[in-house]
Amino acid sequence: MKDCNGRDALDCLLSPRSIAIVGVSSDFNKLNGRVMKFLLEKGYNGKIFPVNPKYEEVGGHRCFAAIGDIGEAPELAVISVPAKVVPEQLEAAGKAGVRAVIVFSSGFGEMGEEGLEKERQVVEIARRHGMRLCGPNTLGVINAFEGAFATFTQYGMGSTNPGPVGFVTQSGAFGTAIAALARKRGLGLGYFANTGNETDVTFADCLGRIVEDPRITTLAGYIEGITDGPGFVSVARRAMELGKPLVVTKVGRTASGARAASSHTGALAGEDAVFDGIARQHGVIRARNEEHMLDIVDMSTTTACPAGRGVGIVTQSGGAGVLMSDRAEEVGLNVPQLSEETVARLRDILPAFGAAGNPVDVTAQFIADPSMLKESVKAVLDDPNVHVAAVWLQLMDGFVDTLTRTFRELKEETDKPFVVSWVAAPEEGLRALRELGICALRGAEPTIDAIAALVDWEEARQARLADTAAPSDPPALPAPGPGFVPTEKSVSLLHDAGVPVARVGLATTCEQAIEHAERIGWPVALKIESPDILHKTEIGGVEIGLKDAESLRAAYERITGRAAKAAPQARIDGVIVQEMGSGTVEMVIGLRRDPGFGPVVMVGMGGILIEVQKDVVFNRAPVTEAEASRMLDKLKGKVMLDGVRGAPPVDRAALCRMISAVSRFGAASADWLEELDLNPVLAGPDGVIAVDCLLISEN
Amino acid sequence: MKDCNGRDALDCLLSPRSIAIVGVSSDFNKLNGRVMKFLLEKGYNGKIFPVNPKYEEVGGHRCFAAIGDIGEAPELAVISVPAKVVPEQLEAAGKAGVRAVIVFSSGFGEMGEEGLEKERQVVEIARRHGMRLCGPNTLGVINAFEGAFATFTQYGMGSTNPGPVGFVTQSGAFGTAIAALARKRGLGLGYFANTGNETDVTFADCLGRIVEDPRITTLAGYIEGITDGPGFVSVARRAMELGKPLVVTKVGRTASGARAASSHTGALAGEDAVFDGIARQHGVIRARNEEHMLDIVDMSTTTACPAGRGVGIVTQSGGAGVLMSDRAEEVGLNVPQLSEETVARLRDILPAFGAAGNPVDVTAQFIADPSMLKESVKAVLDDPNVHVAAVWLQLMDGFVDTLTRTFRELKEETDKPFVVSWVAAPEEGLRALRELGICALRGAEPTIDAIAALVDWEEARQARLADTAAPSDPPALPAPGPGFVPTEKSVSLLHDAGVPVARVGLATTCEQAIEHAERIGWPVALKIESPDILHKTEIGGVEIGLKDAESLRAAYERITGRAAKAAPQARIDGVIVQEMGSGTVEMVIGLRRDPGFGPVVMVGMGGILIEVQKDVVFNRAPVTEAEASRMLDKLKGKVMLDGVRGAPPVDRAALCRMISAVSRFGAASADWLEELDLNPVLAGPDGVIAVDCLLISEN
Structure with a gap:
């Protein structure tokens, strides 16, 4: 709901024009003194209302005994009081006309059943007053552009220059560490939001607002479990529409991790493979860990997306060139042979003992003649098969000025993107390149990995833009009754849905x-x-x-x-x-209901492959035939579909039609379907057919 | 050959008592002035003989016009002159009684056929005079304990404290970068050796000498291609005997990388999978890249090897605990449930909102009460299922002293190893822990990865110590004549070798x-x-x-x-x-001849699995049955051997006997065998049999 200024409660959370600090301390070393300290230090340009009956004044601002005493309605209230008095302070905030609240206090859902009851109570109060609630158990929210540091995160200590990255984290401590690592790289965060227990405002709510800020070009997220699947998918879609990469680290990818996560958040995490499939389906870049995420974010904030998979490698070390080639192949990039023209041009540039292939080795000679480096990279970038260059350097203390000049000229003189991989770099070298808007990462593999992530993202984006046949949600099917659905009935339902079943x-x-x-x-x-x-x-x-x-x-x-x-x-x-059916390849197709995302369709290789490697891909239902085809591309065993050992290729179009039909059935039965297993599905050159089916209904 | 002091030429290379610098410059900024500069700065305690007719004196030392003018035989001569005059300087060195030479000069084997001819010439000169030759095209060698910096590597600039790590690199530039990264971590290198073109002294030669130095506890290597396979295996065995981990990064693991490597070194690199298998067979730890290698080296220089796979995780962030649990499962460690006693003990220590499971979350409360952290780690380490603890922290500016004290006490009060994972750590914190001999790495995943590598190593070492039945090399078989060996003859040879063939x-x-x-x-x-x-x-x-x-x-x-x-x-x-044979699982067993390692035995899953995933493992022939069993354990499809979908397990003992028999046949036919393919081998509950065989002989 928007107010008369066109601002809704999430605006008030993420871009507040006034902030009340309930439970403020005048001791800025204490956690509940930090918000005040930050707002003063960071130059917050809105109104600040300290609230605590113990003080007359805090940090030069009049301190109010109660939030109702302020006399106007603060847009945002930060609640920093013990859990047991949170409800009364929330009531007071609601009555005072506050639009959004952040509850720092812990002692709620993370504490078991008793805490959950308290949590339900605070959510009820917030809802009743039309307030959006961030937390409880959160470090709070930062809008660095506006100096709005409604947080007590340690990250707030020290310099916090705003920048083009919007970062939302479900973990306070880990999120703080990631923000600190970003600062170490010189990466500016425009937003930092910790969603805590997510009783109301979710990860997707925050990102959904941040993605619209034109000052933000890249989104980053740390996820433990998605509770608001549809919201997450909407943000992902919107980020793609706007051309802003969304890079996330999600923990809980193994059984051990999921067990640890569920004991940590108390929330039921969906299956990780489901998240993984749906994230990729919607162009979300999933990073392995925090450094991998920041490498990708780092590159995306400075460097245009390469228009293809060809990487030109220029190094001062043959060995580093080999390592980068290795990694490029492993992550699906290619290191193309250079054209004869490019090689001839490189031969003119390089010393006799340099290497004019790809990777190019300029050798240590370039220190004496930096133009050798610049001209080599230009030659490589001019090659039609090269879409991005990766330049590897090491050390170079004492040559930072020369190199900075060289790279500045290179940037001016080329159109295609390049990234610098600088091992054991002098800090001032990295800083100088960042100021020029040139991406410099600290290792060969991280550089190649970041390139691959952005190339994959751009491809996913193009595929989605081309995929005009977005599936419409089919009309709902009536529930067949709880439990096992008799086979005749299941087969009849599937036939009606256009799914080929024996x-x-x-x-x-x-x-x-x-x-x-x-x-x-x-x-x-x-x-x-x-x-x-x-x-x-x-x-x-x-x-x-x-x-x-x-x-x-x-x-x-x-x-x-x-x-x-x-x-x-x-x-x-x-x-x-x-x-009886027949086919050359056994597959499995199924439907599941994910607690966060709803109905999801699964495709996998069957037969012994499913025993040896759990080779399945999930997408959110429904999917188009083009999406189904991309699911198949992600199977490790996809080579089987093309025919191995002389077998003919399977009818892939029919397989995609079938996957899409199953997925539409999943969407239509979302209200009741618990599980559908078509196993095996026999795929052959002349079509596909499921020869066994098991359908379970919830009601 | 040892001299009268019991020193041989490799001692003179790696621990020289006197060094001549042929082609020295008095300008210490020039590359050929650097050796002199380093020897003076680093406090070399041997004799220094500058050689250059242009000077009377360099750096306070008398400069000789020619090496023959010195009047005594320097143990080591460093040759820093243009390629074309290298031969005459080598002759002079030989005549002067020099025992070892390092040739910096490039313009040899890396320059194609003409360079190779020059290379053969210099090797001949060195051999004729009984000198060992390191290079050409090398940055040289450092023995930091003795200040012997016979090198012009950039790494020599800046502090180079000797330490327990011996590092040998086939790449100069990349090796320099790795050495600089080690310094940044505070890791001391006792040795740095760059082997360059390896015309005489190889990677294995250097490591083989360094491993014997009692001041060295860990070996690290950067490899582009092993030419001296038997030497490499000997060093690996010796390192294991001495309990010194050998950690290597080898590039060229993909087709692209191998192509780049062969154009870079000009050497024929063996197949990467062969190196990989043989390295693991002999307990060599293979790191993915330079940072991964240094993480493992870092941990091994400070921390005892964990006695098992159980990791206790203690964090201040639930999320980090999940990420570490994820990673632990992925790399084959486990995150065991803690005993009831341990959980009860943790409940007493932790705040109410902490988590007393594994991972343990001490929350930010431990800042107020550091004993909470210490006591939690102690409780976890006391749990019988935990063999090592990983402690995760972030930031903590201002708390370094407190934490240092806490970890010092922890170290004194526990026997089991622990590692600190400290994200966005203050530099002084990392330094303080290093001084205490406590390993602190910079991320959750790197920490778990380092633990896993050392646990794997210790297991491999124990397995090898237990494997008393070392296979003896069988007597050589006569060559059957070049090319395809007729099937009747092949089968007869294999039968005689005890290999079951139809x-x-x-x-x-x-x-x-x-x-x-x-x-x-x-x-x-x-x-x-x-x-x-x-x-x-x-x-x-x-x-x-x-x-x-x-x-x-x-x-x-x-x-x-x-x-x-x-x-x-x-x-x-x-x-x-x-x-006709029968079995429940199709496998492949074969032999190949690797250019560096000689005969190698291969085992893989057959059938469609070999199409979908190249699931094969190589070992150097011959292998014992226990080694064969460890090869099977490394197959991705090993689950098939235990029986899937109701199939009975295969006769694994028979399979191991067969692999061992094939491998002994490979060793016996090393002089002539080019390739043996047994495909398929049918393995079943009642035995194994090859039902097709193809044997190719070289002569």
Whole structure:
């Protein structure tokens, strides 16, 4: 809801025109004195209202006994009082007309059931008064452009120049460390926001506002678990539309990490592979760790995205060139052969013992003649197969001025992007390049990794821009009732949704099974049908390739006999007769419901590959056929789809249609679907078909 | 050859008692003035003999017109003259009785054929005079303990405190950068050696001498390609015996990198996977890049090797704990649940909102009460499932003294190792911990990675110590003649070597084939036999599962017909009749000859897995059965061997026996074997058998 100035509560949180500090201390060394100290030091240009009955005045500002005494409504109130008095202070803030509150106090959801109850209470108060609530258990929010340091983070101590990076973190301590690392690199943060327990304002809420600020060109995030999936996807989409890379570190990528995360945040984290798939689906750059994230952010704030995967490498060390080539290949870039013309040009530039290939080795000679370095990089960048140059240097104490001049000229004289990889660099060298808007990273591999991340991002962005057939959410399907959905019903639902599934019939007698087989056509498979036996193969409840009535009869007896023996208590609905399919590659396709993102579609390689490597990709449902195709591209086993050992390629278009159809079914059944497993799906040169299906409904 | 003082030429290179500098400059800013400058500055305690007819005196030392004028034999001569006069200076050095020479000059092997000829010439001169030659094209050698800086590396500028690390590098520029990075961390290098073109003294020669120095506890290396495989293996073995970790970065791990490396060094690099396998086989720690290497070196110089894989994580940030748990799982460590006793103890120590699990979150409260941190780490280390603690901190400007005291006490009060991961640390904090002999790294993941590397190393070392059945080299087998070895002969050789291969017979008529089948037992396989058709399947030259004479006759006609059509020029020796094997898992076993390491044995997963992921492991032949078993453990698809989808486990002992037998065959045929492919090898619960074999001989 916007006020008469067109400002809503999130504006008041992230760009407040006035701030009340409830529970302020006049001792600026104390945590609840820090906000005041920061606001004064950082030149906050809005109004400051200290609130604490103990003081008349704090930091030269009149101090109020209660927030209601101020006489006007502060846009933002920072609450820095013990947990037990937070509710009354919130009430007071609400009554005073405050629009947004930040609650520093801990002792809420992170403390178990009792804390959760207190948390529900404070959220209720905030909602009732129409206030947005950041926290509790947060370090607060910084808008560095406006000097609005509504925070007690240690990062606030020391210089905090505003810059083009908007950073939102779910962790206070780790987020502070990342912000400090950014400062060490000379990277300016325009925003720093810690969302704490996310009882109201989420990670996506903050980023969604920050992405719109034209002073921000790059977004960075530290994530422990996404609770607001749709919000996250919206921000990702918007960032892509605006051409602003969103780079995140998300922890909890392994079972150990997820266990640690859930004990840490108390929140139910969705499966990491789901986040990973959806992030990539929407062009979010996922960094391995904080340094990797900052490398990418660093490059993106200074350097144009390369227009392709060709990297020209120029070094003063053959070995570094090899290491960069290695890494480039590993991360999907290429180190193209240079054209004859480029090589000839390089030969004229370089000393006889230099190397004019790619990587180019200018040798230590360039120290005597810096133009050799500049001209080499220019020659490489002029090569049509090169889209970005990576220049490797080491040490160079005493040559910083020369190098700075060289790189300044290089920047003026070239159009394509280049990045400097400077190992054991003198600090003043890195600073000088940053001032010129040139990206300098500290190692060969980090440089190549940052390039690859931005190239991937640009490709994802182009693919999404080209993908005009955005899938519309299909109309909702009625719930089939809770639990196991009978196979005939599942197959019928899937057929209606355009998903190719082998035809089935339920038989309660052997003769009925034979009738189904005659209708479906021999050979057929028989499978025990029971809501209590979901893993039919394990109890010998499946027989395939039955060619005639005789073999069917024998199989029928065996299957029902084994089921009765293995699961005497199970309700047996009968036996499913199923059409046999064929294909050259086994796959799995399925649907899951993620707690943060809702229905997600999964595609993976089946057969033994799923045993050896969990080779699956998730996307948020629904997906277009183009998105489905990009999912397939991310499978490690994708080479199988093209046909190996003389096998023909599978009908990829049909596979993509099927994935898209399954995903639309997932979106239509979002209200009730718990899980769908099509395993195996047989893909062949003439089409695709699921030959087993298991559908579970929540209601 | 040792002299009367018991010193050989490598001692004279790496620990010279006197150094002549041939081509010295009195201008210490010039490259050929640097050695003199360094020797004076670094307090070299041996004799210095400048040699240059231009000067009477350099740096206070009498300068000689020629090396022969000195009147005594310098142990080491550094040659810093243009390439074309290197030979005459080498002759003079030889005549003067010099034991070792370092040739800085470039313009040799790295310059193509002409340079190679010059290189052969200088090597010949050195050999003739019994001198060991380091270079040419090298930055030289440092023994920092003795101030012997026989080098012009930029690393020599600035402080170079000797320390427990011996570092050998094949790259000058990259090696200099790594040395500078080590200095930035406060890591002391006792030795720095750049081997340049390795015409005589190799990487392994240098390390082999350095490993024996008791002042050295850790070895580090930068490798572009190993030319002296046996030497490398000896050093690796010796380092393990002495309990000194050897950590290397090797570039050229991808095709792009290998291409770049071969154009850079001019040397034929062996396959990277071969190096990788052999390095792990001998306990060499392979780091991804320079920072990863230095992290491991850093930890190993201060911290005892953990006795197991259990990591206790103590942080001030839940998020960092999650990231470390993630990484621990990814690199094969575990983050064990703590005992009830430990948890109870932690609950007493921590604030209510801390986390007493593993990871432990002490929260920012520990700043007020540092004993909370110390006692938490102690509690975690006392847990029987924890073998090492990782403590994560950030920033802490202003708290360095407190933390230093805390960690000093912690070190005194615990026996198990711990490592500090300190993000955005104040420099003085890192320095203080280093002075206490406590390892502090700069990030969560680097810390976990370093721990994992040392745990892996210790395990490899223990395994090797336990592996008493070191394989002896079997007696050499006579060469079977160059090229394709006929299948009957190959199978017979392999049978004699104890390798289980399906029985075969060569038939030149259909009736003869039936006779073989009767002898071998039905069913059989038929395969075209021709030295010109090595990929038989591709031309339809294989049929399997032939159950009787009738089907064999038909298959015989088809196979010979297809071969005649597909390869009309091919010499056809007949048709091989082969016993059919059975198994549950397809594997490949083979032998290769590596240019640096000689015969190597390869094991991999077969079938479609080899198409999707190149899942193979190499070791140097011969290997023991225990080594074979460790090779299997490194396969990504190893889970297949235990039986998936209800399949029984394969006979792993038989598989290991087979691998060992193949490897001994490789060692016995080292003089002539080019390649052996057993593909597929069928492994099942009742044994293993190769059902196809291809053996190629060089002579």
